[in-house]
Amino acid sequence: MTYCVGLLLQEGMVLLSDTRTNAGVDNIATYRKMFTFEDPGERVIVIMTAGSLSVTQTAIARLREAAESPEGEGADSILRANSMLAVAEIVGRTLSDVSAEITDKMNRMKQAATASMIVAGQRRGGAMRMFLVYPEGNFIEAIEDTPYLQIGEHKYGKPILDRVVTPATSLVDGQKAVLLSMDSTLRSNLSVGMPLDLAVIRRDDCRVSDRRRIEAGDPQFAQMSEAWSDALRDGFTRIRI
């Protein structure tokens, strides 16, 4: 499985994904699940993926090809689409097409291959927006009431987000929140694994403002994880029932 989470905050957007892919527990590999499409200062789109690797790789490859095709071609270029809504529609259509094609092949084996995606971005003059695209190609959007979206193994890391994230959360606290949310997931579910990809898009920057790969054994992440465990245990000890 996978865990990806995105926050839509007043100051900007915070995105975090793991990299573990597995075909059964005996076939584990590391694959990037965060993809950037950027015309720096003009437009930034980050896509995170969960689901069948054969679907997500093909869908991302088609989106990349369309985005890099010469002007005039590629009506489906997410780098030339008129709005983030149009971007979500293109991603949804592509995902749904690829998913249908591959499921067609898989049908012979009575299996299905699906995937979902988080699409986050902003183009100059437009609003920051973040969408969760379902396997069927339809999508929902993060809003003030629910300023985060998750795909993959989302349950372990949800309680911390529910408690601390609001649209007014700072970008620094937002990074802390998604990293702790990921930490809980990593501890409780083997199918989610290091390294992690973290990206921050500041409001109106229209580029990835900050990007970091966090490797297994990263001292800063280990320290934060340790401090969080201590805080939980301390809190647990102090509570009386």
Added chain:
Amino acid sequence: MTYCVGLLLQEGMVLLSDTRTNAGVDNIATYRKMFTFEDPGERVIVIMTAGSLSVTQTAIARLREAAESPEGEGADSILRANSMLAVAEIVGRTLSDVSAEITDKMNRMKQAATASMIVAGQRRGGAMRMFLVYPEGNFIEAIEDTPYLQIGEHKYGKPILDRVVTPATSLVDGQKAVLLSMDSTLRSNLSVGMPLDLAVIRRDDCRVSDRRRIEAGDPQFAQMSEAWSDALRDGFTRIRI
């Protein structure tokens, strides 16, 4: 859905279940999911259930009927079985039979009805044991390495258990751990709801040593939940990244 959790500790066992049942989100009701079979001082068995209410009610009713049948009848009496292993086998067989019968009826509608159970108990002179019985009737057992079992919506409340529960955890801390695990689940998933049923079985007591129904608005639970939120927010604030 449901959330039930059981701890197998050196001092005894701690069991907690919610009571929410729903057939769609527009049809929510309160049903007990914790059932006690007791010959105080001689034998105690507590069963917690998750899954289709039609399956769990019928299975519990049959177990109850067999347990209360006169001596000589009822080879399937869990109150007369020779060991907790035999109890788990009887529960597994009953669950699997009921599930198959009901699924047979449901098949006409292309639906299935399944359930799983946690069975915990001790008879005088025997060991405390706790089993998770799957819909098919097979089961696994809690052991030192993994001293807890969960059924239903288990993911939200797993991180706290993974961090604080070991076999050496006291019964008081065990109760705190399952209540906080439930608290995280209640906050993040509407299909799990108050009131809660909490039971404690002290080692060699061979009876339910302590039993409590925690109603919505219970001041002690509310206070604990609040203190935990504060501890999490404090811890979150203090951590630096």
